[in-house]
Amino acid sequence: MAQKKIALACSECGSRNYTIAANPARQERLEVKKFCKYCNKHTLHRETR
Numbered sequence: 001m002a003q004k005k006i007a008l009a010c011s012e013c014g015s016r017n018y019t020i021a022a023n024p025a026r027q028e029r030l031e032v033k034k035f036c037k038y039c040n041k042h043t044l045h046r047e048t049r
Helices: none
Strands: 004-010 016-022 031-036 041-047
Touching (some): 004 031, 016 041
Antiparallel strands (some): 004 041, 031 041
16 A cells, blocks of 8 residues: 655644645554744644645
8 A cells, every 4th residue: 555645734833834644444543742943842742645
């Protein structure tokens, strides 16, 4: 199965900072703690659709 590119958006400021390749067969949205250069701290980034 081919992987699809998805964007990860900061939960605080809403900026889309990261893109990753993920399996589209997943049912739940991906949530990862990553560094946001606009907030200047580590925040929760969620998958956008």
